[in-house]
Amino acid sequence: MTYDASFIGLYILDVLGRPVERIPDRGNVDFIDEIRLTVAGTAGGTVIDAAKLGLKALAVGAVGDDEKADWVLMTLGKFGVDTSAMQRIAGVPTSASILNVRPNGDRPALHVRGASDHFDVLPTDYDRVLDAPIVHLGGTGLLSRLDGQRSTDLLAEAKRRGRTTTLDLLAGNASTAHLVLPLLPHVDYFMPSIEEAQDMSGLEGPEACAEFYLGRGATACIFTLGSEGAYYADREGTRLKSPAYSIDVVDTTGCGDAFDAGFIAALHHQMDLETALRFAQASAALVATGLGSDAGIRSFEQTMETMRSLPIRG
Numbered sequence: 001m002t003y004d005a006s007f008i009g010l011y012i013l014d015v016l017g018r019p020v021e022r023i024p025d026r027g028n029v030d031f032i033d034e035i036r037l038t039v040a041g042t043a044g045g046t047v048i049d050a051a052k053l054g055l056k057a058l059a060v061g062a063v064g065d066d067e068k069a070d071w072v073l074m075t076l077g078k079f080g081v082d083t084s085a086m087q088r089i090a091g092v093p094t095s096a097s098i099l100n101v102r103p104n105g106d107r108p109a110l111h112v113r114g115a116s117d118h119f120d121v122l123p124t125d126y127d128r129v130l131d132a133p134i135v136h137l138g139g140t141g142l143l144s145r146l147d148g149q150r151s152t153d154l155l156a157e158a159k160r161r162g163r164t165t166t167l168d169l170l171a172g173n174a175s176t177a178h179l180v181l182p183l184l185p186h187v188d189y190f191m192p193s194i195e196e197a198q199d200m201s202g203l204e205g206p207e208a209c210a211e212f213y214l215g216r217g218a219t220a221c222i223f224t225l226g227s228e229g230a231y232y233a234d235r236e237g238t239r240l241k242s243p244a245y246s247i248d249v250v251d252t253t254g255c256g257d258a259f260d261a262g263f264i265a266a267l268h269h270q271m272d273l274e275t276a277l278r279f280a281q282a283s284a285a286l287v288a289t290g291l292g293s294d295a296g297i298r299s300f301e302q303t304m305e306t307m308r309s310l311p312i313r314g
Contacts, residue, residue, distance in 0.1 A: 003132035007046055008154070009146070012096060016253060039076060040293040042260075048261075050264055053300045058081075058084075062088070063115050064093045069088060093112055095142075116139065121146060121154050137151060137167050140179055148179060151183055165186060165187050167184075172192055185218075191260055194226075197221075206225065210233035218235075219235055220233065227244050243312050244313045245285040245311065251288065251295070252288055258283040266280060282310065
């Protein structure tokens with residue numbers, strides 16, 4: 001196959017500033033320390049981190065026909081991501097967010113949905129977008145044309161071709177569940193945050209949520225738990241909690257995307273489950289130490305060293 005992994009779904013331009021304690025009154029100005037632009041989204045942020053981790057990665061998504069699109073495509077290319085399957089859609093803006101990052105790392109967002117709502121994958125695209133042993137779908141619930149039966153058909157075809165499939169969301173909630181649940185029989189690793197998992201299932205705690213999603217067809221669930229680490233459960237009965245690393249958090253933007261990239265890289269390198277979770281946690285920890293969804297991670301080797309050397313959160 002041509003690629004190590006294909007990353008299908010949500011691509012966003014993020015404009016981030018930190019630290020933001022308040023929005024100035026009227027037309028006044030406050031001064032902050034840092035402003036950055038990054039490629040983000042549950043596919044976009046993940047594909048860049050995966051490329052930094054050494055994977056030959058294919059980006060599959062959409063941008064608009066504007067200056068933001070130029071920057072997104074240029075940045076993907078700079079990191080070595082193949083953009084030949086990216087769609088450029090006339091007459092709509094590139095999906096974008098403004099994030100005001102608080103001193104504690106929280107990041108309330110303002111979002112323009114844009115081109116990602118117009119993105120689709122047709123059966124005639126399958127040979128190209130499934131040309132990888134690992135297929136990641138990211139952003140269900142914010143992909144209006146692809147959400148629903150199109151996504152079900154895409155993941156079903158990926159499994160028919162013997163691919164390993166991963167699924168993550170962005171801002172999943174109770175109204176997203178009807179789009180997510182039909183996908184699960186075609187998903188090897190379902191990787192939402194615990195907040196998303198709880199909101200969609202109406203249940204509390206990772207154990208109850210795992211039983212819910214495994215019962216609806218997912219082969220395995222991995223819930224990111226923020227400062228509590230990550231929780232893994234599969235249909236074979238394995239249950240494993242992986243603690244978080246102890247770090248000084250700058251910005252939590254993209255930590256879930258980095259976790260996904262780390263876990264996908266671990267699958268590529270055929271790591272055992274416990275090591276794979278630790279490596280994914282290290283990837284997320286690195287991103288949390290800087291501003292934006294691509295902060296911190298430099299290489300596979302650096303992330304391996306981080307996994308070995310960072311202290312576990314007590």
